[in-house]
Amino acid sequence: MANEVTIPLLPCRSIDDVGDFYTMLGFTVTHRQERPNHYLCVQREDLQLHFFGVPDLDPERSYGSCLVFVPDVSALYRSFADEMRARHGKVLLGGIPRVTRPRKRKNTGQASGFSVVDPGGNWIRIFQAATADETDDRDVEEAAAPASRLARTLENAIVLGDSKGDAAQAAKILDGALARADDEPDVTDVVQALVYRAELAMRLGDLARVEELLTRVRATALDDDQRVLLADVLASVEELDSARGA
Known part of the structure; x- marks a missing residue:
């Protein structure tokens, strides 16, 4: 059929x-x-x-x-x-x-x-539908894990927060990784983690935490290439700020 x-x-x-x-x-x-x-x-x-x-x-x-x-x-x-x-x-x-x-x-x-x-x-x-010319998932090698510890933790937090719907546990593991974020060589990983943590705080109703995290994002120095790479992430900062203040 x-x-x-x-x-x-x-x-x-x-x-x-x-x-x-x-x-x-x-x-x-x-x-x-x-x-x-x-x-x-x-x-x-x-x-x-x-x-x-x-x-x-x-x-x-x-x-x-x-x-x-x-x-x-x-x-x-x-x-x-x-x-x-x-x-x-x-x-x-x-x-x-x-x-x-x-x-x-x-x-x-x-x-x-x-x-x-x-x-x-x-x-x-x-979700994005697979196109007809894309290789079957069974034939695609598993994507390489991110190099940084923070990026790997962010991946796990996204699964918890966006797939399982456990915002509290996602926030908990991300807080632990962000506490050591000064050791991260890639500032783009830090910004992505901060923004996602702010979204989790919004879901949890912690508006003071949202403001604190967005302040940290805005205080992070980024060059032009990094801003281009993070364009979608930075756009979400404005959405979160609007949602927090409305």
Whole structure:
């Protein structure tokens, strides 16, 4: 067979809250019902998501999740971020609902991706789709581990924070590595770790820590080449600052 379609069914506490959130992101509500059960369907181009109501659901404890593979992860993130700014004046980087920034993860073969955590606590995990001419993952050698200890710790923290959703443990291991950051020869590794740690602090609701970390980033001397290399990371500093102050 070919052209099969799979649609995830995800729990939520309120179909109205979920519907409002996804319409903000550019989805259309294609079906809504309250009887015999609460049920909602949304669609954005070829992406369809269905939701069923669970009134006593705790979004923080939800195990709802699905994978979405798209042709351009960065473009979709920018679109979602723009819609959030238009509605809220900032990108939602902390609490529920929220979005994580696109980044590569070592547990996905360095595939770039980000997650949308919706009002039901569902993790919509969005990744770059492999192109037809890319080699099968089984034939690709494992990417070499980063040279610096801090960069290796950052990779592990990203897996904990962005894949497992354990922001507290990710922050803990990154704090230990950053405490020895003065020994790191590559300042770009330090900046990337500081910015990700600030994003974790935002998720944990520690706004004072966010400010402290962003201050350290801004105080770090970077040459022009380093600023080009870190362009996306430095752009996230402004997003975090806006989210913190709004």
